[in-house]
Amino acid sequence: MGIYVHVPFCRSKCFYCGFYSVASLKLKEAYLGAIGREIDLRRGYLQQQEMHTLYFGGGTPSYLERGELERIIRKLEENYSFVPGMERTIELNPEDLVPEKLQGIKDLGFNRLSIGVQSFSDEQLKRINRTHSARQAMDGITFAAGMGFDNISMDLIIGLPGQTEAELLDDVERASGLPIAHLSVYMLSIDSNTVFEHMVKRGEFRLEDEEVMAGRYQRVCERLKELGFEHYEISNFARNGRYSRHNTSYWQQKSYIGFGPSAHSYDLYSRQWNTANLKTYIDHLNEGTLSFEKEELKPIDLYNEYVMTSLRTMWGMEKQKLEGEYAEFWEQVREQVRKYEDSGDLIEEGGRWRISEAGWVISDTILSDLFVV
Known part of the structure; x- marks a missing residue:
């Protein structure tokens, strides 16, 4: 943390x-x-x-x-x-x-x-x-x-x-x-x-x-x-x-806490972010409260975030996690993964999929195609 x-x-x-x-x-x-x-x-x-x-x-x-x-x-x-x-x-x-x-x-x-x-x-x-x-x-x-x-x-x-x-x-x-x-x-x-x-x-x-x-x-x-x-x-x-x-x-989707105006926090279940206004931030805390917004994360949000964050890195996404924890959503994108494997933009290695060196350039497109809406 x-x-x-x-x-x-x-x-x-x-x-x-x-x-x-x-x-x-x-x-x-x-x-x-x-x-x-x-x-x-x-x-x-x-x-x-x-x-x-x-x-x-x-x-x-x-x-x-x-x-x-x-x-x-x-x-x-x-x-x-x-x-x-x-x-x-x-x-x-x-x-x-x-x-x-x-x-x-x-x-x-x-x-x-x-x-x-x-x-x-x-x-x-x-x-x-x-x-x-x-x-x-x-x-x-x-x-x-x-x-x-x-x-x-x-x-x-x-x-x-x-x-x-x-x-x-x-x-x-x-x-x-x-x-x-x-x-x-x-x-x-x-x-x-x-x-x-x-x-x-x-x-x-x-x-x-x-x-x-x-x-x-x-x-x-x-x-x-x-x-x-x-x-x-x-x-x-x-x-x-x-x-x-x-x-x-x-x-790697570990929890963290952010302090100060505009800072974000994540507790594994929700995300929240402080007001991006210094005076508002100070005024609220002078009254003993915090000015922030919060988003409760649904299973589909957690899946999309996992895809987005893990594929940003050389470690990639874990096959076991996708087929287990996110099986419902994984079924919907299998064909897209196969498409990027065939093009060489995604590589399966050691039970994980990662974006190839050449694929980094089109990473936004790959991520978008693997999101579930």
Whole structure:
């Protein structure tokens, strides 16, 4: 089981980002009080209190001071048991990879860093409103490794405005030369309420053609494999088995609890998500309640989620589980599975079906065909 903490503060809004955040610290103290109350209020949400992963995401968690991060962690430790050696991840921007900040994070027990690099082109970084330079990212990651952080992840984006294939592959080469254990490579999408969405509506920017994006994705996958990275999830690659334990627990449908505005939680039977409005979140918790929505999951929902999450990974879906727990729905999609086996996009191995390396490109289509409505 895992804990996710959403820190909604950013110095500025990146043009592509659809995650909930605010570019102001005005409500920071009120947020810290509210999240402490939420942690106490929801102590009984999960059946067990023993936690295996902790993930601080955002927003920009490293925008908080050491004492503020510690305040949240101590409140969590009052309510949950953290297993020895648990994975503790915090997201950072490259400009925060400085000695004092990193030492504070290390002292708080964080042992995995997730760095939002996105590109090693300064021109691209300006286009998407990132506040760091390529040199800051490279030097910062190298410095963090030198301080003893041996589990560093970073992000890149495929399909940035004006990005060429050569630039993208150069980003991959630069990333592989850094002391990172993990790399996430995302295809740009246009999320609602983002600057890019408004630019698309005004005709100032458009996404690359799907076939072009798919081709670039394939070449990135091929090159990372040559460079010693294992492709273990649609967008994620790891060296030496250093998978993200926290995110893998999502894909393996393990329960988790999320704290903070817009954070999601899953208790095996239902999903719920907090309001994506900081002021509403704070106001409700000041009154002793939580503003959230909830969805009770029916058997068909659980089947569809199992297909969606398991086929995102190299481990795939378990034949025994499909034929037993989900037999009613499995009968309806057998022929579709056979079709993708014949095309080579699905592979059966060791009692599991997984998407082949070539099939990753059409994973959305495969998943859609295996869903039951």
